[in-house]
Amino acid sequence: MSRVRVLSFGVSLDGFGAGPDQSLENPLGVNGPEIMEWFLNTDVWRRMHGLGSGETGTDNEIAKRGFDRIGAWILGRNMFGPVRGPWPDESWRGWWGEEPPYHVPTFVLTNHERAPLVMAGGTTFYFVTDGIESALAQARKAAGDRDIRVGGGVSTVRQFLQARLIDEMHLAVRPLLMGSGENLWEGLDLRALGYECAERIAGERAMHVFIRKRG
């Protein structure tokens, strides 16, 4: 059955999924890349971006799994780009160049309408203006029996968790202190919402924790 999953989602020890002051220059916020360092060094990520080979090992194995069986992605608008407010034009085509790493229909949450954007390699960005439930319905249809991956950012993941729409969440907890930025946990009582930790695996640069919705 198709599941709704958050995968390879990096958080600092103190609970931040991104640093403060996200911008064009700092898409992950100031110091934010430290959170993703476990991922940016993996073989799977480096090859995907034509950067040659990378580290193999536990982190890489787990990062690889994050791309298995995914039939659609859902992204918050900030994950798609730094543009805020109405789209001034169609020139912004995502952070990833002409061939984004999704390769499936990808639904971008926004308050501002925009025509679908067909990219190289199978990714089409669809802009969804009527909320997370609608984005999920569209993603389910696109994914068929494959899974839906909610990519982030923090605010999008929090909205889906609060609505109990996530079935599984893999966090890569990085042993670092971010101090400020986008907090995943704040005011979110995942225990009361019916979630629990199912498994953990120590990786080279992160502690991987697998959270699931109780049946």
Place this chain on the structure above:
Amino acid sequence: MSRVRVLSFGVSLDGFGAGPDQSLENPLGVNGPEIMEWFLNTDVWRRMHGLGSGETGTDNEIAKRGFDRIGAWILGRNMFGPVRGPWPDESWRGWWGEEPPYHVPTFVLTNHERAPLVMAGGTTFYFVTDGIESALAQARKAAGDRDIRVGGGVSTVRQFLQARLIDEMHLAVRPLLMGSGENLWEGLDLRALGYECAERIAGERAMHVFIRKRG
């Protein structure tokens, strides 16, 4: 040189050091013992409390280190007992019976004066009413060249961190969701305060992270 240390301090994945609604029946709050489960099963803890042998391994080794070279403890009042407000009498003598596990001078933060309490096995509880700096000065004097261990609870540890008085902090991060209770991280920017993660070790029931103040 004598250091000020937080050791074997358990936190849930979502940052809680105790559960909600602490009371005489639930000294660690509702569900709070789940946070300390890594510790309560160790050989060092079980022997210390006359419960026979316990688990040996990484968690036990790290728990054991937490008692090395400690010359004084500092505890928040809730760690000493459930009594709130002025002491009604002297009948409450701590959570631990007549021989507490400290065996050194132990300074209890409170707003209400009380005479020192000499217990079996070397523990004397001193009640400090003039704040954390004073407690630390008294603890330093008592500890000599040994270390001072700030035992908790969460609020006490947060006050010491905010004042940059902690040199080292060992957290045992438990892979569980507490959801609510006493949050260690909330509003505390440890990065800005000059702290960093120095090391991590995967234990059987917890992920151990060692935080230190940058020099």
